[in-house]
Amino acid sequence: MWGGRFSAGPDAIMEAINASIGYDQKMARQDIEGSRAHAAMLAARGIISDSDARAIREGLLTVLSEIETGAFEFSAALEDIHMNVEARLTALVGPAAGRLHTARSRNDQVATDFRLWVRGQMDAAIEGLSALMQAFVAQAEAGADMVMPGFTHLQVAQPVTWGHHMMAYVEMFARDRSRFIDARARMNESPLGAAALAGTSFPIDREMTADALGFERPMANSLDAVSDRDFALEFLASCSICATHISRIAEELVIWSSAQFRFVTISDRFSTGSSIMPQKKNPDAAELLRAKVGRINGSLIALLTIMKGLPLAYSKDMQEDKEQVFDAADSLMLSLAALTGMVADMRPNPAPLRLAAASGFSTATDLADWLVRALNMPFRDAHHVTGALVKMAEDQGVDLHELSLAQMQSVEPSIGEAVYEVLGVDNSVASRTSYGGTAPAQVKAQIARWRESLK
Numbered sequence: 005m006w007g008g009r010f011s012a013g014p015d016a017i018m019e020a021i022n023a024s025i026g027y028d029q030k031m032a033r034q035d036i037e038g039s040r041a042h043a044a045m046l047a048a049r050g051i052i053s054d055s056d057a058r059a060i061r062e063g064l065l066t067v068l069s070e071i072e073t074g075a076f077e078f079s080a081a082l083e084d085i086h087m088n089v090e091a092r093l094t095a096l097v098g099p100a101a102g103r104l105h106t107a108r109s110r111n112d113q114v115a116t117d118f119r120l121w122v123r124g125q126m127d128a129a130i131e132g133l134s135a136l137m138q139a140f141v142a143q144a145e146a147g148a149d150m151v152m153p154g155f156t157h158l159q160v161a162q163p164v165t166w167g168h169h170m171m172a173y174v175e176m177f178a179r180d181r182s183r184f185i186d187a188r189a190r191m192n193e194s195p196l197g198a199a200a201l202a203g204t205s206f207p208i209d210r211e212m213t214a215d216a217l218g219f220e221r222p223m224a225n226s227l228d229a230v231s232d233r234d235f236a237l238e239f240l241a242s243c244s245i246c247a248t249h250i251s252r253i254a255e256e257l258v259i260w261s262s263a264q265f266r267f268v269t270i271s272d273r274f275s276t277g278s279s280i281m282p283q284k285k286n287p288d289a290a291e292l293l294r295a296k297v298g299r300i301n302g303s304l305i306a307l308l309t310i311m312k313g314l315p316l317a318y319s320k321d322m323q324e325d326k327e328q329v330f331d332a333a334d335s336l337m338l339s340l341a342a343l344t345g346m347v348a349d350m351r352p353n354p355a356p357l358r359l360a361a362a363s364g365f366s367t368a369t370d371l372a373d374w375l376v377r378a379l380n381m382p383f384r385d386a387h388h389v390t391g392a393l394v395k396m397a398e399d400q401g402v403d404l405h406e407l408s409l410a411q412m413q414s415v416e417p418s419i420g421e422a423v424y425e426v427l428g429v430d431n432s433v434a435s436r437t438s439y440g441g442t443a444p445a446q447v448k449a450q451i452a453r454w455r456e457s458l459k
């Protein structure tokens with residue numbers, strides 16, 4: 005393809021380091037789509053004949069079907085997907101194929117292919133996240149009134165509901181989804197027609213190819229068009245944050261499914277046994293979900309490092325962009341699918357959740373708030389009185405609601421019977437009616453809002 009000025013072929017090691025066909029064949033469909041749009045535009049502008057364009061466009065469909073059926077033989081000597089496709093096209097349609105690369109370079113070609121590929125993965129991520137959010141909403145709906153402990157520092161803090169906890173993840177994954185939506189809108193411009201770096205002297209129509217490929221507009225600067233990989237970086241950054249969220253629920257599932265917690269039962273479909281300990285049921289899928297963020301972050305850091313300090317415009321360094329993005333995309337899509345299945349299947353266990361919710365004087369704040377509300381005590385004093393009552397209960401090995409009224413009055417004489425109404429965990433969660441709070445009424449309103457918007 006570029007042999008004109010060379011008298012010897014490349015060294016075998018040169019071929020090994022140079023070739024990208026081992027992985028960029030993943031973009032075959034996008035490469036052919038881009039070339040078909042380019043050929044149609046060249047003909048529309050009278051740069052090539054209609055009959056050549058027709059031969060090229062039909063030949064490219066034949067190449068695509070050969071690739072998709074596995075009949076295509078990829079060659080490392082032909083470096084990459086672009087030259088593999090073009091060589092095969094030449095074999096199929098003859099000299100007309102030689103006109104396809106008019107007013108184009110592999111630099112704008114690869115930028116176009118890769119953008120199309122990444123755009124497709126952004127769409128897949130958006131769809132996968134919607135499905136995941138729906139699974140969380142369904143869990144929230146089923147357990148909107150189910151009490152469980154809310155933690156800070158992984159110490160029981162205040163009672164919350166299962167529904168509230170599930171809906172926290174809906175908010176997190178909704179932000180992830182919006183990051184992909186934003187990035188998609190920003191990246192949806194066409195580099196095609198930037199040619200090698202400076203544009204071209206042929207009278208091309210960049211609007212036409214942009215339109216045919218579903219881009220909003222052509223990129224406005226040809227140097228930027230061939231040297232930009234922000235779209236890949238934004239994709240990876242969005243994947244990283246999403247994978248971070250996945251690792252957090254994964255970690256909770258590992259903890260919650262342990263015999264010490266028994267908060268949830270993970271379905272057999274997403275668990276494994278031990279080859280030596282017959283009693284074991286391990287949360288392997290959750291552990292792998294917790295781990296995937298490692299390689300996804302690795303991909304982001306790798307590409308940031310590859311791009312750092314690159315002078316304009318194209319440099320071959322940029323060929324190293326693809327494996328990082330391919331691996332991260334595969335990891336994220338698999339993670340989203342696995343997590344969606346696990347969340348849909350898992351069963352919360354109400355009894356251990358309730359028991360744990362009531363443990364560790366989790367309604368102490370309710371008591372302090374009640375002292376403020378009912379007795380008009382300053383919060384600092386209420387905090388002190390409550391602390392004294394917690395100490396008394398702790399010394400006697402009982403929970404707060406098990407202290408008698410006389411015992412409470414020995415600390416604060418004006419406490420009355422009504423105090424017991426705020427001490428149970430159900431009373432506690434029902435009272436947190438502030439916007440975004442854990443009261444079932446609040447959580448149900450959020451569920452309804454998301455149900456509507458996820459339709």
Ligand code: ARG
Nearest residue numbers: 024084110111114320322323
């Ligand atoms: N395989 C190359 C890549 O992925 C295609 C672009 C090659 N361009 C060049 N000027 N050698 O980046």
